[in-house]
Amino acid sequence: MNLPALLRHETVLALLVIIALATLAGLSDRFFTAENLLNQGRLMAEVGLVALGMTFVIVTGGIDLSVGSILGLTAILFGVFWQNVGMPLPVAMVAALASGTLAGVGNGLIITRFKVPPLIATLATLALYRGLAEGISQARSVRGYPEWFFFFGQGEILDVPVQLWVLAIATAICAVILGLTPFGRATYATGANEVAARFSGIRVDATKLWIYAGTGFLAALAAIIFVSRVTTTRSDMGTGLELDVITGVVLGGTSIFGGRGTIIGTALGLILIQALKNGLALSGVKGDGTIVVIGIVLIIAILVSAIVDRSRGG
Amino acid sequence: MSTAVAAVSPGRSPFGRFVSSYGQEIVVLGCIAALFIGVGAVNPRFLSNTNINSIFAGNAYIAVAAIGMSMIIIAGHIDVSVGSLIGVIATIAGTLAVGGYPIWIAWLVPVLFAMAVNAGVGALVAYTRIPSIVVTLGMLSILKGGLISATAGAWITDMPADFMIAQKRVFGIPSAVYFMVVLTILAALFMRYSDFGRAIYAVGGNSEAARAAGLNPERTVVGVFVLHGFFAGIAGLLFATQLQVIQSTVPPNLELTVITASVIGGVSILGGTGTVIGSTLAAILFAAIGSSLIFLNVSAYWLRAVLGLMILATVLADMARRRRTL
Numbered sequence: 282m283n284l285p286a287l288l289r290h291e292t293v294l295a296l297l298v299i300i301a302l303a304t305l306a307g308l309s310d311r312f313f314t315a316e317n318l319l320n321q322g323r324l325m326a327e328v329g330l331v332a333l334g335m336t337f338v339i340v341t342g343g344i345d346l347s348v349g350s351i352l353g354l355t356a357i358l359f360g361v362f363w364q365n366v367g368m369p370l371p372v373a374m375v376a377a378l379a380s381g382t383l384a385g386v387g388n389g390l391i392i393t394r395f396k397v398p399p400l401i402a403t404l405a406t407l408a409l410y411r412g413l414a415e416g417i418s419q420a421r422s423v424r425g426y427p428e429w430f431f432f433f434g435q436g437e438i439l440d441v442p443v444q445l446w447v448l449a450i451a452t453a454i455c456a457v458i459l460g461l462t463p464f465g466r467a468t469y470a471t472g473a474n475e476v477a478a479r480f481s482g483i484r485v486d487a488t489k490l491w492i493y494a495g496t497g498f499l500a501a502l503a504a505i506i507f508v509s510r511v512t513t514t515r516s517d518m519g520t521g522l523e524l525d526v527i528t529g530v531v532l533g534g535t536s537i538f539g540g541r542g543t544i545i546g547t548a549l550g551l552i553l554i555q556a557l558k559n560g561l562a563l564s565g566v567k568g569d570g571t572i573v574v575i576g577i578v579l580i581i582a583i584l585v586s587a588i589v590d591r592s593r594g595g
Numbered sequence: 596m597s598t599a600v601a602a603v604s605p606g607r608s609p610f611g612r613f614v615s616s617y618g619q620e621i622v623v624l625g626c627i628a629a630l631f632i633g634v635g636a637v638n639p640r641f642l643s644n645t646n647i648n649s650i651f652a653g654n655a656y657i658a659v660a661a662i663g664m665s666m667i668i669i670a671g672h673i674d675v676s677v678g679s680l681i682g683v684i685a686t687i688a689g690t691l692a693v694g695g696y697p698i699w700i701a702w703l704v705p706v707l708f709a710m711a712v713n714a715g716v717g718a719l720v721a722y723t724r725i726p727s728i729v730v731t732l733g734m735l736s737i738l739k740g741g742l743i744s745a746t747a748g749a750w751i752t753d754m755p756a757d758f759m760i761a762q763k764r765v766f767g768i769p770s771a772v773y774f775m776v777v778l779t780i781l782a783a784l785f786m787r788y789s790d791f792g793r794a795i796y797a798v799g800g801n802s803e804a805a806r807a808a809g810l811n812p813e814r815t816v817v818g819v820f821v822l823h824g825f826f827a828g829i830a831g832l833l834f835a836t837q838l839q840v841i842q843s844t845v846p847p848n849l850e851l852t853v854i855t856a857s858v859i860g861g862v863s864i865l866g867g868t869g870t871v872i873g874s875t876l877a878a879i880l881f882a883a884i885g886s887s888l889i890f891l892n893v894s895a896y897w898l899r900a901v902l903g904l905m906i907l908a909t910v911l912a913d914m915a916r917r918r919r920t921l
Contacts (some may be wrong), residue, residue: 328802333600396914401910408899409903525731567744576734576737580733583730584719587724587725
């Protein structure tokens with residue numbers, strides 16, 4: 282861990298964010314309105330929540346490709362718990378959060394107990410969880426949620442979207458856990474050198490299990506906000522989410538090889554991507570064109586970080 | 596650790612050696628046989644000519660793509676962009692064919708394009724050491740987004756009859772089946788007996804040991820990606836020409852099906868072992884499972900869950916087997 286170097290990456294990123302925001306403000310007078318900015322924050326929340334968990338995962342040297350499928354599965358289960366099982370809506374929410382956490386625990390167990398590489402383990406659960414979502418829902422959507430439920434995805438507290446509060450609080454909690462607690466240090470140690478961490482008495486497997494479970498929980502939280510925002514539940518929700526999330530985390534300076542990364546970096550990475558998306562949309566680029574740009578940004582971001590890694594002798 | 600080639604495990608009978616080096620392939624073959632007999636007994640229409648034809652010919656492109664994917668995974672890498680690439684290939688081929696270019700150009704250009712794209716991906720993976728999952732994840736979104744932006748989702752129809760390579764029949768069997776069988780056999784021979792094929796196993800098994808033995812891992816990785824591009828290109832042509840219309844979108848989750856075929860066919864996810872015969876058999880097995888769900892009146896929406904369970908089971912079995920042999 283090299284603190285000055287870390288700060289440098291985040292400083293560069295912060296500068297980039299400022300430049301991007303300034304450019305966008307110059308390009309379109311619709312960009313720097315409170316309405317647009319808050320709306321962008323609303324759109325960022327789901328990806329942002331999952332990216333917080335993904336930061337921990339990638340810092341341990343792992344990856345979780347199943348987050349989009351967990352989101353889809355918990356969204357479906359939430360709808361089924363409420364409509365078919367007949368649970369009251371708040372109970373269904375808790376049950377959905379528990380299911381998402383359980384899906385994350387499943388990932389964690391496959392990775393720690395059976396020593397399956399995270400990439401393959403979560404590729405398998407990507408198919409499994411999405412398949413369960415499709416099988417359970419039979420492509421039927423759930424609608425007709427009560428009005429008060431839309432508060433989470435569409436409501437506002439003090440003129441700021443509810444999910445932006447949720448995201449801000451979750452970000453603060455995660456930043457403290459990763460940056461200031463023994464658990465955070467165990468996360469870095471696991472990613473930097475797993476064998477050494479094991480020999481130093483760090484409970485590597487328990488750490489990973491908690492992290493994958495937490496990521497599942499955050500994906501479930503994102504699912505509930507998503508359902509509340511779009512007022513309906515479908516089994517294809519969250520498809521491709523992993524791409525956006527990984528791009529944000531890596532752009533934020535978290536090394537894909539593990540051992541390095543911060544929550545603040547992830548937050549800045551997410552803001553940069555969202556600004557990019559919004560800017561492209563405002564200048565008339567369609568959604569599909571935006572996917573291309575994100576793919577290019579992802580590859581360039583990792584390329585630069587790999588080159589920086591090597592020049593540092595890492 | 597058992598090595599890729601059957602040359603290990605001395606002191607066993609030739610039969611024992613055959614079983615130990617093709618264990619997974621035999622299991623998959625057994626599953627296919629059991630499925631055909633079982634489902635055929637419940638619903639004889641499953642064994643009708645039309646259905647058998649659609650299982651084999653309709654999924655040949657997946658098997659062909661899985662050949663290249665197996666090589667990539669044996670080399671210790673992965674490619675999640677292959678589904679998007681096949682979609683792009685199909686659209687390029689269809690556009691050229693409808694645009695009045697000679698048929699051979701409509702066949703050749705897309706394959707070369709796929710090889711060129713994958714040469715770039717391979718170079719990024721080999722020389723910058725960026726994990727292949729990240730590069731191909733980025734590539735996936737570039738190809739997918741690019742395809743939809745370029746075509747705006749318009750379908751391609753009225754392709755010339757000569758262009759429809761997958762529908763040509765020889766001795767009553769669709770040519771797609773010949774492609775699948777011949778390419779699998781050629782690739783299997785290539786992997787087993789050519790220097791380059793053996794280099795792929797060596798690099799996937801232990802890249803540094805391969806380097807010490809005088810191989811060039813970087814060049815091997817680029818070569819594998821180019822080869823994979825060739826198979827993806829052929830798969831794209833078969834996909835483009837099996838129906839009368841090209842939808843100009845990426846077939847959903849195609850990459851997952853292809854990777855699953857490789858993994859279930861016995862290619863170890865940790866690299867270094869496996870054969871391309873196994874992946875072709877596994878591709879047929881999936882097609883048969885998908886089709887049998889329909890004939891057994893199970894909702895097709897469960898197909899992907901079954902797929903996920905199968906990957907998981909195979910991977911866990913692979914890890915257990917490795918721990919035993921270590």
